[in-house]
Amino acid sequence: MTYCVGLRMKRGLVFMSDTRTNAGVDNISTFRKMHTWCVPGERLVTLMTAGNLATTQAVISVLEERSKAQGERNPSILEQPSMFQVARLVGETLREVISERSTQGQAADSAFGATIIVGGQIDPGPPRLFLIYPEGNFIEASEDTPFFQIGETKYGRPMLLRGFSEDLTFPDAIKLLLVSFDSTLKANLSVGMPFDLQTYVADSFEIGHEDRITRDNPYYNEISEGWGRALREALGQLPPYDMG
Amino acid sequence: MTYCVGLRMKRGLVFMSDTRTNAGVDNISTFRKMHTWCVPGERLVTLMTAGNLATTQAVISVLEERSKAQGERNPSILEQPSMFQVARLVGETLREVISERSTQGQAADSAFGATIIVGGQIDPGPPRLFLIYPEGNFIEASEDTPFFQIGETKYGRPMLLRGFSEDLTFPDAIKLLLVSFDSTLKANLSVGMPFDLQTYVADSFEIGHEDRITRDNPYYNEISEGWGRALREALGQLPPYDMG
Numbered sequence: 001m002t003y004c005v006g007l008r009m010k011r012g013l014v015f016m017s018d019t020r021t022n023a024g025v026d027n028i029s030t031f032r033k034m035h036t037w038c039v040p041g042e043r044l045v046t047l048m049t050a051g052n053l054a055t056t057q058a059v060i061s062v063l064e065e066r067s068k069a070q071g072e073r074n075p076s077i078l079e080q081p082s083m084f085q086v087a088r089l090v091g092e093t094l095r096e097v098i099s100e101r102s103t104q105g106q107a108a109d110s111a112f113g114a115t116i117i118v119g120g121q122i123d124p125g126p127p128r129l130f131l132i133y134p135e136g137n138f139i140e141a142s143e144d145t146p147f148f149q150i151g152e153t154k155y156g157r158p159m160l161l162r163g164f165s166e167d168l169t170f171p172d173a174i175k176l177l178l179v180s181f182d183s184t185l186k187a188n189l190s191v192g193m194p195f196d197l198q199t200y201v202a203d204s205f206e207i208g209h210e211d212r213i214t215r216d217n218p219y220y221n222e223i224s225e226g227w228g229r230a231l232r233e234a235l236g237q238l239p240p241y242d243m244g
Numbered sequence: 245m246t247y248c249v250g251l252r253m254k255r256g257l258v259f260m261s262d263t264r265t266n267a268g269v270d271n272i273s274t275f276r277k278m279h280t281w282c283v284p285g286e287r288l289v290t291l292m293t294a295g296n297l298a299t300t301q302a303v304i305s306v307l308e309e310r311s312k313a314q315g316e317r318n319p320s321i322l323e324q325p326s327m328f329q330v331a332r333l334v335g336e337t338l339r340e341v342i343s344e345r346s347t348q349g350q351a352a353d354s355a356f357g358a359t360i361i362v363g364g365q366i367d368p369g370p371p372r373l374f375l376i377y378p379e380g381n382f383i384e385a386s387e388d389t390p391f392f393q394i395g396e397t398k399y400g401r402p403m404l405l406r407g408f409s410e411d412l413t414f415p416d417a418i419k420l421l422l423v424s425f426d427s428t429l430k431a432n433l434s435v436g437m438p439f440d441l442q443t444y445v446a447d448s449f450e451i452g453h454e455d456r457i458t459r460d461n462p463y464y465n466e467i468s469e470g471w472g473r474a475l476r477e478a479l480g481q482l483p484p485y486d487m488g
Contacts (some may be wrong), residue, residue: 154398154399154431155398155399155401155402156402157399157431158399158400158402158403158427158430158431159402159475159479161430161431162471162472162475162476163475163476163479169484170485170487171484171485171486171487172479172484172485174484174485174487175479175482175483175484175485176479178485179479179482183402186402186405187398187401187402187405199487209487209488219483219485219486222482222483223482226481226482226483227406227478227482228406230478230479230481230482231403231406231407231475231478232406232407233478233481234471234474234475234477234478235403235407235416235419235420235423235474237470237474237477238419238423238466238467238470238471238474239419239463239466239470240413240415240416240418240419241414241415241416241418241419241422241463242415242463243414243415243418243443243453244453
């Protein structure tokens with residue numbers, strides 16, 4: 001499985017993804033699930049992928065035009081005039097890759113499906129965040145739903161629902177994401193470290209802060225241990241049930 | 245869907261279940277999912293069910309011997325010499341009900357599956373807690389895994405993992421369960437109030453505390469609101485990420 005979250009805040013966007021891929025619990029690998037295209041001063045587009053690895057790698061390769069010789073590549077994502085057009089391009093590419101695999105050749109036991117979060121900003125538009133479905137259609141984050149999760153979304157959702165606000169600062173948003181990722185990691189073996197992190201400051205048109213958070217990251221360990229303690233303290237503050 | 249949790253603590257057992265059943269979001273009802281057989285001084289057995297409602301109702305009816313006339317009923321659960329035999333009886337009954345429906349008559353789109361938590365104590369054995377699968381086999385709660393969840397288990401699991409201990413008092417255990425149920429309720433429409441609650445004090449061989457927690461229960465509302473606040477405070481206590 002996978003766990004990726006994209007947040008849309010007033011200050012900009014935050015992306016976090018795990019790196020575990022697996023075909024059964026005895027066949028795991030580490031792959032980057034976050035991919036960025038950037039023309040400084042003009043556009044930044046970041047994609048996070050969940051689902052069949054062959055599908056998501058094929059989508060990235062097609063978007064990168066890896067079928068062409070090195071010198072002739074001109075990723076079409078860099079030619080789209082708006083984030084909406086980027087989302088449409090990614091959705092169409094995803095749908096094509098899946099339908100090629102589903103209708104040709106051997107049938108597979110598992111689906112070739114994948115889901116993608118794509119976010120960024122293209123001058124002169126605002127920062128936008130989209131969730132793209134395997135069918136190629138997509139939805140956009142709004143004030144009511146200002147973040148998207150893909151993959152193993154359930155374990156880490158309650159704290160996002162309670163803790164997220166569009167007014168968060170980047171450091172607080174990253175802390176919230178780490179708490180959400182830590183809960184997911186503890187409950188599902190197919191979500192694994194390291195985590196990739198990227199921030200995008202609105203109207204900067206360049207990559208913000210980037211980090212790869214590994215198992216020995218002291219801040220992550222502080223959050224992971226501190227969160228268990230803080231949670232128990234929070235429980236302790238609430239009044240016990242009155243058994244009458 | 246459904247959400248039921250059974251806790252095994254040193255002081256005894258706690259059971260909590262929601263009451264929503266649904267066939268699509270436009271077809272919901274309220275059904276009790278917690279059923280108890282008790283012979284004071286000798287045995288208490290409590291069952292909680294998740295899955296196909298026709299299946300789980302049939303299992304309860306067979307266990308209750310509702311096919312017999314009112315006066316001749318003698319639920320076989322009351323004749324089992326141990327909780328292990330109760331678990332076996334429930335597992336066999338569940339498997340039979342499912343296989344009858346699966347192999348006869350019209351095929352259905354959805355499965356007839358169900359999962360059951362059964363717990364209690366039969367003199368002179370200790371209190372025991374089992375999770376019974378649709379195939380009829382089962383596992384028992386142990387020191388390493390002292391609680392079971394069925395139905396929509398994921399949203400409410402992180403706080404159970406962090407907050408549960410076998411040394412909890414009943415009032416604290418009920419508080420923890422309400423926090424877990426509240427998070428699940430907020431994320432999945434097919435889990436709904438009221439919640440049924442029952443405690444069993446080890447070696448009491450009688451029903452402990454029973455309650456039906458409705459939406460206007462002041463304690464539940466205090467926990468639901470207080471938990472959001474406490475969670476945000478807990479987050480606030482942790483240090484923010486250092487963006488360097």
